[in-house]
Amino acid sequence: MKPAKTTAAIAAIAVAALASAASAGNAPAQPMEKCYGIAKAGKNDCKAGPGTSCAGSSTRDYQGNAWKLVPKGTCLTTRTPKGHGTLEPQA
Secondary structure, three states: OOOOHHHHHHHHHHHHHHHHHHHHOOOOOOOOOEEEEOOOOOOEEEEOOOOOOOOOOOOOOOOOOOOOEOOOOOOHHHOOOOOOOOOOOOO
């Protein structure tokens, strides 16, 4: 391939990659919801009740007052060894 053709091919690939990245960045975000009781210890997304501050502060697996963000509509069907996720904190 001649240098001009190689440069043109590289430019075309770069333009296609940029266009793809731009369209992906403009995609609407999927609605999310808080799902309680599904996080492993230290893997919650934020505040998990008294004595905790934020992300990663849960102390037990599937702690009832610790939550993770999940795609809207999937929480109640998320199963753990302790039952399903809930939309409200549990004791």
